[in-house]
Amino acid sequence: MTDPSYKPDHAGIFLSFFYRLRGRGLKVTPQQWLTVVEGLARGLHGSSLVGFYSLARGIMVKDESELDDFDLCFAAHFEGVEAEVAALHDEVWKWLENPVPPFTIDPEWRKVLDAVDVDALRAELARRLEEQTERHDGGSHWVGTGGTSPFGHSGAHPGGIRIGGAHGAGTAVQVAAERRFQEHRKDLVLDTRQLGLALKKLRTLERVGPADELDIDDTIDRTAREGGELELVFKPPRENRLGLLLAMDVGGSMWPFKHLVDTLFSAAHQARHFKRFEHVYFHNCIYERVYGNARFSEKIPLSDLFRRFDRETRVVLVGDAYMYPGEITDRFGAIDWTERNEKPGEDYLRRIRDHFKRCAWLNPMQKESWSAPSIRLIRQVFPMYPLTVEGVGELAADLAGG
Amino acid sequence: MAQDFSRFSGTASYITSPELRHAVNVAAAIQRPLLVRGEPGTGKTLLATAVAEDLDLEMIEWNVKSTSKAADGLYVYDTVQRLQDSRFGDHDVSDIRQYIKLGPLGRALTSEHQVVLLIDEIDKADIEFPNDLLHELDVMEFTVTETGDSHSATHRPMVIITSNAEKELPDPFLRRCIFHFIEFPGEDLMTEIVRVHHPAIGDTLLEQCLAKFYWLRGVKGLRKRPSTSELVDWIGALLAAGIQPGHLATEIPFLGALVKKEEDVEAVSKAARGGATRWPGDDD
Numbered sequence: 001m002t003d004p005s006y007k008p009d010h011a012g013i014f015l016s017f018f019y020r021l022r023g024r025g026l027k028v029t030p031q032q033w034l035t036v037v038e039g040l041a042r043g044l045h046g047s048s049l050v051g052f053y054s055l056a057r058g059i060m061v062k063d064e065s066e067l068d069d070f071d072l073c074f075a076a077h078f079e080g081v082e083a084e085v086a087a088l089h090d091e092v093w094k095w096l097e098n099p100v101p102p103f104t105i106d107p108e109w110r111k112v113l114d115a116v117d118v119d120a121l122r123a124e125l126a127r128r129l130e131e132q133t134e135r136h137d138g139g140s141h142w143v144g145t146g147g148t149s150p151f152g153h154s155g156a157h158p159g160g161i162r163i164g165g166a167h168g169a170g171t172a173v174q175v176a177a178e179r180r181f182q183e184h185r186k187d188l189v190l191d192t193r194q195l196g197l198a199l200k201k202l203r204t205l206e207r208v209g210p211a212d213e214l215d216i217d218d219t220i221d222r223t224a225r226e227g228g229e230l231e232l233v234f235k236p237p238r239e240n241r242l243g244l245l246l247a248m249d250v251g252g253s254m255w256p257f258k259h260l261v262d263t264l265f266s267a268a269h270q271a272r273h274f275k276r277f278e279h280v281y282f283h284n285c286i287y288e289r290v291y292g293n294a295r296f297s298e299k300i301p302l303s304d305l306f307r308r309f310d311r312e313t314r315v316v317l318v319g320d321a322y323m324y325p326g327e328i329t330d331r332f333g334a335i336d337w338t339e340r341n342e343k344p345g346e347d348y349l350r351r352i353r354d355h356f357k358r359c360a361w362l363n364p365m366q367k368e369s370w371s372a373p374s375i376r377l378i379r380q381v382f383p384m385y386p387l388t389v390e391g392v393g394e395l396a397a398d399l400a401g402g
Numbered sequence: 403m404a405q406d407f408s409r410f411s412g413t414a415s416y417i418t419s420p421e422l423r424h425a426v427n428v429a430a431a432i433q434r435p436l437l438v439r440g441e442p443g444t445g446k447t448l449l450a451t452a453v454a455e456d457l458d459l460e461m462i463e464w465n466v467k468s469t470s471k472a473a474d475g476l477y478v479y480d481t482v483q484r485l486q487d488s489r490f491g492d493h494d495v496s497d498i499r500q501y502i503k504l505g506p507l508g509r510a511l512t513s514e515h516q517v518v519l520l521i522d523e524i525d526k527a528d529i530e531f532p533n534d535l536l537h538e539l540d541v542m543e544f545t546v547t548e549t550g551d552s553h554s555a556t557h558r559p560m561v562i563i564t565s566n567a568e569k570e571l572p573d574p575f576l577r578r579c580i581f582h583f584i585e586f587p588g589e590d591l592m593t594e595i596v597r598v599h600h601p602a603i604g605d606t607l608l609e610q611c612l613a614k615f616y617w618l619r620g621v622k623g624l625r626k627r628p629s630t631s632e633l634v635d636w637i638g639a640l641l642a643a644g645i646q647p648g649h650l651a652t653e654i655p656f657l658g659a660l661v662k663k664e665e666d667v668e669a670v671s672k673a674a675r676g677g678a679t680r681w682p683g684d685d686d
Contacts, residue, residue, distance in 0.1 A: 031577065058425045063567075193626075266665075
């Protein structure tokens with residue numbers, strides 16, 4: 001740093017911000033931090049916090065999924081810097097900084113809301129909270145518990161409203177507090193495309209079949225070695241050999257997750273790289289058969305399923321795995337009385353697992369609620385991943401292996 | 403260069419947000435490549451053209467394909483041509499230089515003037531592709547191993563890279579870039595954008611078009627949401643057909659300009675009727 005305008009103070013003021021970003025899991029490196037300091041020294045922030053915001057964001061954020069975390073850190077860190085924002089109720093800010101603990105819409109929360117004395121702000125907050133409940137229906141809602149939804153680290157939260165009340169782009173903290181990039185987070189699912197990209201990891205290209213593709217590089221190489229005598233080399237083409245079987249739990253407690261399952265189905269269906277993609281349905285647990293349609297009129301006995309799909313087919317089961325444990329552990333425990341399962345559900349699940357080389361379970365419920373007895377039982381049979389962009393990515397990487 | 407700061411301000415036909423302008427200027431000032439991401443159709447590729455036009459610089463475009471190799475961007479040694487020439491003996495094949503063909507990056511680094519280099523859709527190529535570019539983008543020089551000639555840029559090209567997030571880019575590469583995510587334009591910015599392309603459009607019609615457009619984008623289960631460029635085309639079609647504002651209230655004419663997939667057309671009509679209740683893939 002030979003620039004005469006450089007003052008060490010620049011770094012000191014904002015250094016704790018750098019550590020806050022790291023603390024939140026953003027992989028920011030000292031090298032990037034130095035680049036920010038260099039930018040500051042050159043005055044690229046235009047002496048304003050808004051300028052600093054966009055300078056720091058450009059240099060330290062590397063993916064749109066990180067933008068929301070960056071915004072959260074920024075809003076929390078620079079809260080005192082702008083007077084208007086500093087006037088906000090402490091609790092809202094405390095909450096902004098620490099969105100992890102579960103949160104329910106209860107009278108306590110109402111009190112906090114009331115403490116924020118701007119009516120319009122409260123209305124906006126309430127409206128957003130409503131939206132958030134809807135979204136939870138698609139992602140993290142305990143069925144039958146009515147109005148309270150467990151609030152996870154990934155959900156929308158009141159940091160999402162324009163804290164400060166003024167309309168339009170104002171101060172930097174307001175911009176950050178708007179959290180416009182929430183929908184690009186990777187621990188939420190909102191978009192078919194995102195899921196499709198995550199599923200792409202399920203691609204294992206192999207060279208198979210007859211050698212009928214001209215290998216130009218090798219041909220040139222050999223020809224050159226032969227002193228110009230043409231020597232053609234062929235190789236087998238590369239193709240994806242994986243077939244995917246999607247088994248979906250439908251009805252009952254799965255209704256709130258319908259949109260989410262819909263999105264997953266679209267993504268898998270759209271993914272052109274599978275050699276074969278098929279889907280079947282079940283309810284809660286699988287016994288003697290699965291079904292070809294969601295009305296359960298087309299029955300497919302497991303033995304047929306095993307004939308139709310060989311060991312190499314990758315199987316993804318989608319369901320909340322939330323049921324009475326007896327449906328998994330007891331003979332004749334099936335929720336549907338026509339099922340009459342001779343063996344406990346567990347046995348059938350294990351048969352599926354043993355027939356296929358790789359299976360996994362996707363659960364649309366939040367990980368926090370995976371301690372339920374039935375979910376624990378299923379996890380003893382199948383590896384379970386959350387139905388989020390991240391989760392599907394992990395699942396795909398796991399299933400892709402040979 | 404400090405004097406580069408605040409140079410880019412958008413052009414008459416390319417409307418930008420202040421944040422994007424700032425990102426471009428920061429990248430120019432600290433001489434880092436600018437990595438632009440965003441939904442398809444938000445004008446990532448056009449940005450480079452706009453920057454070049456605004457700063458009055460030549461633009462060199464490198465369209466990355468799945469088969470692209472980083473080294474090809476610098477130069478290609480046309481061995482086949484040389485072999486061919488040697489067979490007939492009517493060329494002097496001893497001068498290798500005539501078989502060295504510079505690629506887009508090579509041309510940008512050897513140009514006598516500063517240029518804007520667009521590396522379009524870098525994520526299309528192999529995962530190693532960006533890593534292989536690191537050195538050249540850092541030091542802005544390269545050596546042709548076959549001839550031993552080394553080239554060093556007299557003017558650092560301004561590098562703009564676009565990505566569709568098809569593949570993850572390697573961290574070391576990302577760390578060297580200034581990242582900007584082009585947000586989908588809100589109604590205000592969109593109004594401005596449409597006006598640039600269709601100055602003659604009436605206020606009421608524009609307002610209604612945008613209302614329909616954002617409603618369409620919000621339809622659940624859509625596999626491909628309509629983009630800015632599709633909106634501009636659609637409005638062009640509406641204007642050409644002389645559609646009156648009242649028309650839009652009941653139907654969406656030329657829906658095909660906005661929604662391109664059969665399933666999506668179905669989803670839209672379902673949403674218009676009010677909600678779907680079927681399980682995915684359940685056709686009967």
